[in-house]
Amino acid sequence: MKIKTCLFLLFTFLLFSCSQKTPVIKSIDPKIGRMGEIVTLSGDNFGTSRDESYVTIAGVSPTNSSYFLWQDNLIIVRVPELGESGLVYVHTRGRKSNGVLFSNFANVPRPADGEELGLQPRITSITPQLGAPGSLIVITGNNFGISRENSLQVMSGVFFSWDFDSPSFNPFAVREPEFIEVSEIELGYESWSSRELRVRLPDGAVSGNMEIRTPHGISRPVFFDVSGKPGYKNFKDKRSYIVTYSVDIRVLDASRPNTLYLWIPKPITSPSQRNITLVSRNVEPFVENHRGVSLFKLDNLGTGANQSINLSFSVEVYAVESGVRPLSIRQENSPLSAIYTQATALIPSNNQQIRTTVNTITGREQNPYVKARAIYDWILTNINISSTPSPDFNISAAIEQKRTDSYGAALLYTTMARAAGIPCIPIAGVLIDRNGQTIRHYWTEVWIDGFGWLPVDPVMGAGTIPAADAGGTQSALQVPSGIVTERDLANYYFGNLDNQRIAFSRGELILPQRESRGRMVTQKQSYSLQNVWEEAVGGLESYSSLWGDITISGIYVQ
Numbered sequence: 186m187k188i189k190t191c192l193f194l195l196f197t198f199l200l201f202s203c204s205q206k207t208p209v210i211k212s213i214d215p216k217i218g219r220m221g222e223i224v225t226l227s228g229d230n231f232g233t234s235r236d237e238s239y240v241t242i243a244g245v246s247p248t249n250s251s252y253f254l255w256q257d258n259l260i261i262v263r264v265p266e267l268g269e270s271g272l273v274y275v276h277t278r279g280r281k282s283n284g285v286l287f288s289n290f291a292n293v294p295r296p297a298d299g300e301e302l303g304l305q306p307r308i309t310s311i312t313p314q315l316g317a318p319g320s321l322i323v324i325t326g327n328n329f330g331i332s333r334e335n336s337l338q339v340m341s342g343v344f345f346s347w348d349f350d351s352p353s354f355n356p357f358a359v360r361e362p363e364f365i366e367v368s369e370i371e372l373g374y375e376s377w378s379s380r381e382l383r384v385r386l387p388d389g390a391v392s393g394n395m396e397i398r399t400p401h402g403i404s405r406p407v408f409f410d411v412s413g414k415p416g417y418k419n420f421k422d423k424r425s426y427i428v429t430y431s432v433d434i435r436v437l438d439a440s441r442p443n444t445l446y447l448w449i450p451k452p453i454t455s456p457s458q459r460n461i462t463l464v465s466r467n468v469e470p471f472v473e474n475h476r477g478v479s480l481f482k483l484d485n486l487g488t489g490a491n492q493s494i495n496l497s498f499s500v501e502v503y504a505v506e507s508g509v510r511p512l513s514i515r516q517e518n519s520p521l522s523a524i525y526t527q528a529t530a531l532i533p534s535n536n537q538q539i540r541t542t543v544n545t546i547t548g549r550e551q552n553p554y555v556k557a558r559a560i561y562d563w564i565l566t567n568i569n570i571s572s573t574p575s576p577d578f579n580i581s582a583a584i585e586q587k588r589t590d591s592y593g594a595a596l597l598y599t600t601m602a603r604a605a606g607i608p609c610i611p612i613a614g615v616l617i618d619r620n621g622q623t624i625r626h627y628w629t630e631v632w633i634d635g636f637g638w639l640p641v642d643p644v645m646g647a648g649t650i651p652a653a654d655a656g657g658t659q660s661a662l663q664v665p666s667g668i669v670t671e672r673d674l675a676n677y678y679f680g681n682l683d684n685q686r687i688a689f690s691r692g693e694l695i696l697p698q699r700e701s702r703g704r705m706v707t708q709k710q711s712y713s714l715q716n717v718w719e720e721a722v723g724g725l726e727s728y729s730s731l732w733g734d735i736t737i738s739g740i741y742v743q
Contacts, residue, residue: 207281208276209282221266225261272287308325318635319634322384326380330401331377349420415514415635426502433492433733438488439726449496453690480699502685509639514634516634546560557605557631564594570644571590595627614686628682642682
């Protein structure tokens, strides 16, 4: 009898646990208020009664008497006397909602009135004062500079607030605000003049301060409200990596003059990969940063000479957690959509076989999110994604043979998405296993108007962890513990991403040839999708180059 009772209780507990859903905050009203005022949270899965559930605002929980109403989709609560702005979360039965920013009216910066002396930029107005990723924003003021580039070789920029979900947030500790710049890859800088800027709100921005940075200083911050998104995106589980790699050159036959150019990619900056910091290098670059790549110039190399370039960077990587409300998506004909639906030699989205296949998959569906998921599901169901790299890739062959590798799966998904009219880019980089070993890997990002970039990894979604080498040795990559199991990899890797990877390129990277007579060298299926890696000029008749593997010399979990 006792055994039956225990089994019944266990079954009841499991049934109850499985039925619990994560709370979701859809809106907060007001978004800017004073301490002691009443705010209303609208959303889903709060629970029909408060019981042990609670709300935190900037890490502070209101007293029991501060709650006026608690329903499954509505909470009314008084703001505690916390004194600072901060993220609002709903905590129910061990689950935590997405964060929504509440700003203390007393601390909200405002555009400055009156004239000011000095050369630092000054904001007088922002139109509109709220928006979603991709929204066009007009900023007026003065001292912006006639262009983003200037004689001091320092790029000016517009920066919006950025935040991450920290499980160890201490409300009594002061955490410096973080920012994200308007993105070049999102065509974010539409125009720049000394008195007016036209920019697009970058993916990853949250409500908070916006500021302009120039070589002459930083403007006073102004509050910008990020709202109207058809879903949420959170950055969490930060990991810091020390990344080291090298290029070794051996000259076999050379006469002067000669030059060898080396285009060496750096870890790219994105909303989920931040604070790229140089740790060490033994050679100074000719060009520090061109679209995320450093250009090194080696002049007058002699026969028998050996030259090495060693680089080391620290990189912060965050896991991405997102949720989209498809019915709230509004399609726009933005410049970004036009660029990232184009066909290229690498991404032949105008291929008739691809278009026919995509039309069969999507039918009359118009919602880009629904179409993106349908293509993803079709690839996982119909294409065998191998863990062994294939030296040659052909999209038509992949569809006909129903087989490809990590590189091919990412390009196939990108091509099919673009054929469906969905902006999509391929990402190249490395996966990092629990031993710190790296494996070349490729995935994608889909642009959803008003939401931003949605990560999509067909390879990991299919449960295929790429091989560490051509011999087929399996990697020791860990499935994100506590987040996903083998059974729901497909759902996790459509819209979410782990923090066990480093990206070196987003989209195709087309680099310019330095000299018309230069002999360019490319690399296939490398850790960056760039068209040129080396360029030999002049009397450099014969040489060898060894591009070392990406190695991880340090991993720090925070």
